[in-house]
Amino acid sequence: xxxxxQSPRHEVTEMGQEVTLRxxxxxxxxxxxxxxxxxxxxxxxxxxxNNNVPIDDSGMPEDRFSAKMPNASFSTLKIQPSEPxxxxxxxxxxxxxxxxxxxxxxGPGTRLTVL
Amino acid sequence: xxxLEQSPQFLSIQEGENLTVYCxxxxxxxxxxxxxxxxxxxxxLLVTVVTGGEVKKLKRLTFQFGDARKDSSLHITAAQxxxxxxxxxxxxxxxxxxxxxxxxxxxxxxxx
Numbered sequence: 421x422x423x424x425x426q427s428p429r430h431e432v433t434e435m436g437q438e439v440t441l442r443x444x445x446x447x448x449x450x451x452x453x454x455x456x457x458x459x460x461x462x463x464x465x466x467x468x469x470n471n472n473v474p475i476d477d478s479g480m481p482e483d484r485f486s487a488k489m490p491n492a493s494f495s496t497l498k499i500q501p502s503e504p505x506x507x508x509x510x511x512x513x514x515x516x517x518x519x520x521x522x523x524x525x526x527g528p529g530t531r532l533t534v535l
Numbered sequence: 536x537x538x539l540e541q542s543p544q545f546l547s548i549q550e551g552e553n554l555t556v557y558c559x560x561x562x563x564x565x566x567x568x569x570x571x572x573x574x575x576x577x578x579x580l581l582v583t584v585v586t587g588g589e590v591k592k593l594k595r596l597t598f599q600f601g602d603a604r605k606d607s608s609l610h611i612t613a614a615q616x617x618x619x620x621x622x623x624x625x626x627x628x629x630x631x632x633x634x635x636x637x638x639x640x641x642x643x644x645x646x647x
Contacts, residue, residue, distance in 0.1 A: 424577070453634050463578070463623065465634035476634060511577050522627060524635065526577025 422446070424527035426512050432533045438500040441530045444493055445514030453513040453524060454487055454497050463511070469495065470517065502534045539624055539638035547644040551613055556641040558624035559606045565626065567607050568635070569598055572621040581609075583627070614645045 425444040433439055445452050453468040467477040469489045477487070484503070489495040499506055509531050513524040540559045548554055558567065566585040570578035582591050584600035584607060591598045595618075597610040611618055621642050625635040 455634075462639035463637040465636070468634045479634070513577070522633075523580045523583070526579070528576055 424512055424514055424525055426510075426527035426530050428530060429528065430531045430533075432535065433502055434535050435503055436501045437534075438498065439502045439506075439532060439534075441497040441510050441512075441532070443495045443497070443512030443527060445495070445512070446525055447493070449514035449516045449525075450492070451515045451517050451522075452489060452495050453515075454495070455511040455513065455526075457509045457511060457529070458507075466497070499532075502532075504534045507532055507534050539626060539636060541622075541624060541638035541641050543641060544639070545642045545644075547646065548614060550615060550645055550647050553610070553612050554614055554643070555608055555610045556622055556643070557606065557608050558638055560626070562605065564600075564604045564607075567600060567604075568625045568627055569607070569609055570623040570625060570637075572623060572640070573619075578621075578623055614643075616645045616647050619643060619645050 424446055427442045431439060451470050454466040455463050456466055457463045464479055466479045467487045468475055472489045472492055485499055487497045509529045511526050511529045513526045515522050515524045542557050566583060568583045569581045571581055572578040582593060582598045584598055587602045587604045589600040595612045599608045621640045623637050623640040625637045627635055
């Protein structure tokens with residue numbers, strides 16, 4: 421079975437450019453999460469969706485960040501304009517919401533470098 | 536927001552040795568998960584603990600949840616190079632699909 425798919429795996433861009441990260445969750449999962457990982461701050465939740473609806477975006481650092489989930493099989497995280505401090509590994513995760521547990525399955529991540 | 540403290544931050548030991556890493560919070564955990572992350576990959580769930588005092592074993596890994604549900608430990612017996620990775624604890628609300636709050640992790644290196 422295919423796991424969570426993220427693209428691109430690596431992105432290098434210049435400050436001020438728009439960056440779009442993409443995620444395909446595991447088929448059948450109804451929750452999707454975006455996280456960011458840096459050495460200084462560790463792994464932080466940015467936003468999550470249940471049934472394609474954004475539930476909590478309090479972790480989104482600034483208005484430069486936006487996320488969408490137009491359907492159950494696709495989500496994007498956009499940064500516009502990008503800044504060097506946005507450099508990090510961005511992970512997408514998905515889960516099947518149940519009453520007994522909530523294992524999240526992570527994608528391989530997108531390593532973003534903003535010059 | 537609950538703050539999860541993990542210790543030690545870095546640990547390098549020889550193959551065959553035993554080790555314990557810790558996860559602590561000032562607040563009570565709803566439930567706690569342990570993940571392992573290898574370089575270039577996303578975290579992978581190892582275990583979920585829910586009940587105070589709970590102990591779970593996964594081969595050479597033993598996970599313990601404190602009686603007061605404010606701390607947890609991961610003990611590895613006879614560590615192997617394949618155990619190398621970043622070990623993360625995370626709080627989960629349990630039973631739902633809320634986002635996780637992670638500690639910064641313990642970077643573990645097992646030298647052959």
